[in-house]
Amino acid sequence: MPLGLRSKKKDKSKETFKLVESEAAAPAPAAAAPARAASASRLQFHTQLAHGSPTGRVEGFGSARELYAKIAEAFRIDPAEIMFCTLNTHKADMDKLLGAQIGLEDFIFAHIKGQRKEVEVLKTDDVLGLTITDNGTGCAFIKRIKEGSLMDQTKMICVGDHIETINGKNVSDCRHYEVAKMLKDLEKGQVFKLELIEPMKAFEKLEPRSKGGTLPEAKISRGRETLRLRTKGPATVEEMPTEVEEKAIKKVDELLETYMGIRDIELAATMVEAGRDKKNPDEFAVALDETLGDFAFPDEFVFDVWGAIGDAKQGRLE
Numbered sequence: 001m002p003l004g005l006r007s008k009k010k011d012k013s014k015e016t017f018k019l020v021e022s023e024a025a026a027p028a029p030a031a032a033a034p035a036r037a038a039s040a041s042r043l044q045f046h047t048q049l050a051h052g053s054p055t056g057r058v059e060g061f062g063s064a065r066e067l068y069a070k071i072a073e074a075f076r077i078d079p080a081e082i083m084f085c086t087l088n089t090h091k092a093d094m095d096k097l098l099g100a101q102i103g104l105e106d107f108i109f110a111h112i113k114g115q116r117k118e119v120e121v122l123k124t125d126d127v128l129g130l131t132i133t134d135n136g137t138g139c140a141f142i143k144r145i146k147e148g149s150l151m152d153q154t155k156m157i158c159v160g161d162h163i164e165t166i167n168g169k170n171v172s173d174c175r176h177y178e179v180a181k182m183l184k185d186l187e188k189g190q191v192f193k194l195e196l197i198e199p200m201k202a203f204e205k206l207e208p209r210s211k212g213g214t215l216p217e218a219k220i221s222r223g224r225e226t227l228r229l230r231t232k233g234p235a236t237v238e239e240m241p242t243e244v245e246e247k248a249i250k251k252v253d254e255l256l257e258t259y260m261g262i263r264d265i266e267l268a269a270t271m272v273e274a275g276r277d278k279k280n281p282d283e284f285a286v287a288l289d290e291t292l293g294d295f296a297f298p299d300e301f302v303f304d305v306w307g308a309i310g311d312a313k314q315g316r317l318e
Contacts, residue, residue: 043227043237047071047108050090051202058108064098064136071110081112083162083199084135092160092199094143097133099266101226104237111160114200119156120193123186125149130183131263132163134176143263158198165195180261241269248272248312252305259301271305281306 044059056074061067065079072079085098087106098108129149134140141162145152163179164172166186171179186192226240241249252268274287284306288297297305311317 043104045102045106045108047074047110048090049075049200050086050092050109050111051114051200052090067098067108068110068135068137071108075110077112079137080139082135082137083111083113083139083141083160083197085110090202094133094159097143097265099269101238101240101269103226103240111199113162113197115198116164117156117196117198118193119154119196120191121150121154121157122191123150123188126188128183130157130180130261131257132176132180132183132261133263134179136266138173140171140174140176140179157194157196160199161196162198163194164197165193167192176262176264177260184261244312244315245269245272247317248309251308251312251317255301255304255308259298259304272309275306275309284309 044057047056047058048054053075056071058067058070058074061070067085068079068082071082071085086093086096086109087098087102088109089096090109092111102108127146127149129146129151130142131144131146132140133143139162142157142159145157145159151157162172164170166179166182169182171182174182225237227237249265249268249272252271253263253265256262256264256268270291271288274291275284278284278287281303285299285302288302308317
């Protein structure tokens with residue numbers, strides 16, 4: 001329904017969101033798409049475990065979940081042990097996270113679960129200073145720690161840490177926006193406990209106190225073409241996003257952090273894609289409702305996202 005006419009009775013505490021792997025439904029394929037998809041399914045990528053391993057090869061996957069299963073099979077580990085993957089670096093570099101697109105020449109490094117740790121924190125501020133993301137398969141982890149924030153002062157908490165439990169409640173199967181909301185809703189003035197799992201480290205230290213960067217240099221992918229992973233249907237080889245689209249995606253990613261406390265470059269890319277051929281914010285709102293199901297974005301956020309897409313098209317974004 002158009003903006004202003006959408007129901008104001010959305011259940012914001014809803015725990016059954018159906019946004020799977022932050023991916024939109026695939027648009028109707030062009031005539032040549034099936035052949036392109038068939039060739040994409042046989043593309044091979046080199047991979048290693050980030051803390052050190054022989055080089056393996058993976059192919060025949062169409063989603064992040066399938067990719068993690070292929071990597072796990074190559075190294076004979078449980079797929080649930082893989083926390084996240086980075087492209088072309090073994091470091092836990094949040095600017096190099098694998099998303100919904102992989103450059104055809106990219107090398108995939110898989111970061112697996114390492115040491116567990118517990119930390120108790122007194123919530124002295126409404127804002128914790130954490131930005132949460134996830135790997136699309138049930139592993140929410142810390143993507144950024146705001147400098148000078150409450151969490152920045154808690155030295156045991158690091159970028160890359162998987163949040164396993166909050167006050168004893170297991171959140172391993174929760175999406176990043178659910179975990180972010182739970183943390184935001186914690187009562188100020190109370191002590192809360194987190195159980196965390198850090199990525200397994202190699203012999204050289206992986207810069208554990210990294211703040212995760214401000215993401216101005218973050219790229220969706222590398223190379224002239226990318227493999228686009230989808231939750232439904234086969235993976236497809238596509239042209240990389242244009243410069244205008246990349247600027248819009250980065251701005252929408254910033255808006256996601258402002259409104260929801262999450263960073264999700266794939267979700268931002270899906271939203272920009274949904275607004276590509278829309279003529280007004282009402283059409284855009286309808287497209288978001290169709291592609292992102294019950295996510296229930298507030299109207300103010302939708303207006304700001306629509307504005308960011310328009311600013312990118314008009315060259316008003318740096």
